[in-house]
Amino acid sequence: MRLTYPKNEKLKSKTLIDDLFTQGKSVSAYPLRLVYLSTSFKDNVKAKTGVSVSKRNFKTAVARNRIKRLMREAYRLNKPNIFNNLTTPHAFMILYIGKDKPDYALIDKKMKQLFDKFSNKNEA
Template identity: 65%
Template sequence: MKQTYGKTEKLKSKITIDKLFAEGKTVSAYPLRLVYIKTNFEDNVSLKTGVSVSKRNFKLAVDRNRIKRLLREAYRLNKNEHLAAVSGPYAFMIMYSNKDMPSYEFIEKKMITLFQKFIKAEAENL
């Protein structure tokens, strides 16, 4: 599996996002929160992921965009080794909810913890 985060893997559908927040389950590794739902996609992709940073915590768009770039990069580099065992297609939304500007190392460490909690939660649901 390639370490990419291409156009087909990005969560863009408003219908899916609304369903995700209405019916989705949550896993947290503060300051990251993962909202996920098992769903079907038309383009045969196993994971679709979006990232979000609160405008309330970061007023400047450059700060929000930097954090989103860090989140996407940590997701891209760690999804293969941690999410390879996931069965079925999932929609993910990863949210950052702290007021401090993070470093990449911090985000990556929390992303790995978040993936481990997600795998554990899904193993319990099966």
């Protein structure tokens, strides 16, 4: 598995995002929260993922974009751990719900915990 995050793996469909937040389930590893939904895609990908940071907690776009960049990088590097256990296609939205600016080490550690919780919940 290549450690990339190509365009076809990005969650961009408005209807799919709406379905994700209405029908999806979630797991948390503070300051991250993962909302997921088992679905199917026209293009043959295992998962589509989006990241989001609240404008309420981070007023400047610079701060929001930095956190989103850190989250995408942690996701990209941990992708093999996630996809090796994934059997059905899923839509993911990773939300940053903390109030302070994180560093990469914290985001990476919490991303691993988040997807461990997700895989444990899906096995049960």
